[in-house]
Amino acid sequence: MNGHALPAEEQRLLEDARREKNWKRWGPYLSGRQWGTVREDYSPDGDAWTYFPHDHARSRAYRWGEDGLLGITDRECRLCFALALWNGRDPILKERLFGLTGTEGNHGEDVKESYFYLDSTPTHSYMKALYKYPQGEFPYARLVEENRRRSLNDREYELVDSGVFDDGRYFDILAEYAKAGPEDILIRVTAANRGPDQARLHLLPTIWFRNIWIWGCRHEGCTVKPSLRAEGPRLLVCDHPTLGGFRLEIGPAMFRPSGAQSRETALPELEPRLLFTENETNTWRLFQSKQYTPHVKDAFHEYVVHGRTAAVNPLRTGTKAAAYYTVDIPAGGEIILRIRLSAAASSPADGNHPIGGDDVRPGVFDGWFDDVFSARAREADEFYASRLPPDLSSETRNIVRQAYAGLLWSKQFYYYVVADWLAGDPEQPPPPAERNTARNSDWTHFYSRDVLSMPDKWEYPWFAAWDLAFHMIPFAEIDPELAKQQLVLLLREWYMHPNGQMPAYEFAFGDVNPPVHAWACWRVYKMTGTHGERDRVFLSRTFQKLLINFTWWVNRKDIAGKNLFQGGFLGLDNIGVFDRSKPLPTGGHLEQADATAWMAFYCGTMLSMSLELARENPAAEDMASKFFEHFVAITDAINSQGGTGLWSEEDGFFYDQLSVDGRTIPLRIRSLVGLLPLIAVEVLEDEVIERLPGFKKRLDWFLRNRPDLADLICYMCTLERGGTCRHLLAIPSEPRLKRILAYLLDEREFLSPYGIRSLSKYHADHPFVFDLNGQEYRVGYVPGESDTGLFGGNSNWRGPVWFPVNYLIIEALERYHHFYGEMLRVECPTGSGHLMDLQEVADELRHRLIRLFLRDPEGRRPIHGTDRRFAGDPHWRDLVLFYEFFHADSGRGCGADHQTGWTALIARMLADHGK
Helix, strand or coil: CCCCCCCHHHHHHHHHHCCCCCCCCEEECCECCCCCCHHHCCCCCCCHHHHCCHHHHCCCCCCCCCECEEEEEECCCCEEEEEEEECCCCCCCECCCCEECCCCCECECEECCEEEEEEECCCCCEEEEEEEEECCCCCHHHHHHHHHHCCCCCCCCCHHHHCCCHHHCEEEEEEEEEEEECCEEEEEEEEEECCCCCEEEEEEEEEEECCCCCCCCCCCCCCCCCEEEEEECCEEEEEECCCEEEEEEECCCEEECCCCCCCCEECCCCCCEEEEECCCCCHHHHHCCCCCCCCCCCHHHHHHHHCCHHHCCCCCEECEEEEEEEEEECCCCEEEEEEEEEECCCCCCCCCCCCCCCCCCCCCCCHHHHHHHHHHHHHHHHHHHHHCCCCCCHHHHHHHHHHHHHHHHCEEEEEEEHHHHHHCCCCCCCCCHHHHHCCCCCCCCCEEEEEEECCECCCECCCCHHHHHHHHHHHHHHCHHHHHHHHHHCCCCCCCCCCCCCCCCCCCCCCCCCCCHHHHHHHHHHHCCCCCCCCHHHHHHHHHHHHHHHHHHHHHCCCCCCCCCCCCCCCCHHHCCCCCCCCCCCCCEEECHHHHHHHHHHHHHHHHHHHHHCCCCCCHHHHHHHHHHHHHHHHHHHHHHHHCCCEECCCCEECEEEEECCEEEEECCCEHHHHHHHHCEEEEEHHHHHCCHHHHHHHHHHHHHCHHHHCCEEEEEEHHHCCEEEEEEECCCHHHHHHHHHHHCCCCCCEECCEEECECCHHHHCCEEEEECCEEEEECCCCCCCCCCHHHCCCCCCCCECHHHHHHHHHHHHHHHHHHHHHCEEECCCCCCCEEEHHHHHHHHHHHHHHCCCCCCCCCCHHHCCCCHHHHCCCCCCCCCECCEECCCCCCEECCCECCCHHHHHHHHHHHHHC
């Protein structure tokens, strides 16, 4: 690569963005869990887990998507490829990840598998993921029974606790994908025996069509049913009316005795049996009703596990097919399969392997195949080398690469048309009458058939609006166009409600997530271009739709019209003493410090966007004035409405305030609710204001004529910065800022060794108690998993460290530093006597979050708790999980363990730290 050539992956991104080549048509868009989702739930009571349980998943055709193990699909999820496994002992064929439902787990839903996303480029030209499959019987029943037995005060019972990985008695299943072209995907599957003895593995690379033909004619139209058929001993032909024709070619199986340095040898005796069936529901097994086809979705399970040869189609055709291998792998040995999925009409990248013939194309699985893999892996390294600081250590680089891998692997095809879901399908039984008032029944405009960034493809296999906003910050570093496209998408009219509300997540689109979308749009705008080269069309189109959303907030969430807001639970689940998303048991309403802070934050971001747009469009100056004045009004309300607003002068902290029967009662809980006012801070440069005469005139008028509010705006000129002058817009004044920071940086309060706690440790010994009509409501410090079933119990904001709000606080501190500079120094930690400026404080918080992922002197990462495999076992020690939140005292990961969505922010932090 010469000094002027773009990295190959960078070139692919450009070709895809220009629509010259469809590099992103294929990717890891297959869900980790389609069963138990709202989309597949047609019950009268909305119990999605019970209506479509894991036990049904192998036998029942999905309506709205597909799931699989380490799989891929096209962006419309028409043709899918994934792995299926059997160890000879399990009661079911392993075709998908298993986990506990929301009612089975002692801390809510929880995947009970060991898998890791290891690498991916943004176009998915190279991808790698690992699944660890036990050689002993998978403990399905024991996982359910033990977790059901455990209380909320107990840890979750995990797969590793069952002993199935002891003595290395498991298979490492490595799935790798490399694109020779946009429609030419090479697949390499490596199954390694990590145990001390020879072990048998049944391995079934599986390809199938999503069932779109049984539901009647709706938006996907009436088309000819697709088909798969064998055209040779190791060749499958796939025909789909809209996707076109594809070939699946299967290379000879190879054996490697021990590790990557050993030579491979061919296994000519190991030929696959090609199995075929239909992706149709086994109606007899599930409903004891007549099957209209003898070959159904669970045929491979019946064939492999129960030996029912009649279950598969002897004519070797259908809509689901697998290449079935049974192999005994010696201790330490590996079996390698090479497979090629390519469009029948496309030409291979190097032109050496022409289309045609009745079997595998000559030479495909010789050196060319592995040469493509080597090139794509090398190009992935080159791409990330161009995006990351050069002095990152190999350890740090490994964490960053896996963070990006998880982020990219968590993209998923998401299909949900609410009107059709409510009405039911033409050729299916009508849904119950209760569906007319079911969840999301007032979102009939909602139409999604897109690839979206998911929080976690098993525990949260659906988009969540505020999660997605945080995902786009690391995404902007590696795939700017996708980051912008995703942010625009949720503002489009087939997502956003006509009243201006953004959909929260599929369990309740009408729930309210924190309004962080504008912040994400603004940050992505600035991250994806230098001054003068930024995408102003993106900024303008998002700004226009955000105006509608902002208006919805103002009209719906400010009950008394006093600029004190009520947002519901706002994504912070059980942080309060009451369920803030439901009517209060006291009656009345809450004036929320966090909702009000979020709205000031929203205002400040919209002000910055307005000022930027006003550089070229004077009309935007009016909007800048509007958001400036609205910000000041909210700041005034939270600080002084009714005397002191939501501020407690006695405590030096912001609190939610309960308004009931003409009384106001502060809920004196020291939590993130009272820290969030810190994030509402913007710095206005005089040089920007001077270029905008309309805005300047209005600003000057406001400062002259509203002296009661003018004091809320700080103004500073600094000679040491070349005489620059700037205004500070912030909720806390400097004295109040210092008082809040004293709590924030106190290790007895919010400052954990691993970031900012969501609830002060003060409440460990001093729980907040609220008595109402003989009923006690209590909030105490719980640094790990929740000890209450409130909000499902699988998410806890009463103590643990959460990445998204930590990230916003760090950014806010940097903005304060931009204004105050060296003039403002605080003790960090509080009481230590060690003074820091606010940039140094931000760096310290960043360092504490990074510490979660770095090895200690004994080789342990705090995120992995006491699991010694991640410290000493060479097959585990370099693997990293990205949890939903973290135990505030030990750093152990909690909640979803693949939430590489917002926890991928660690990649951004490590890169900043490296710089």
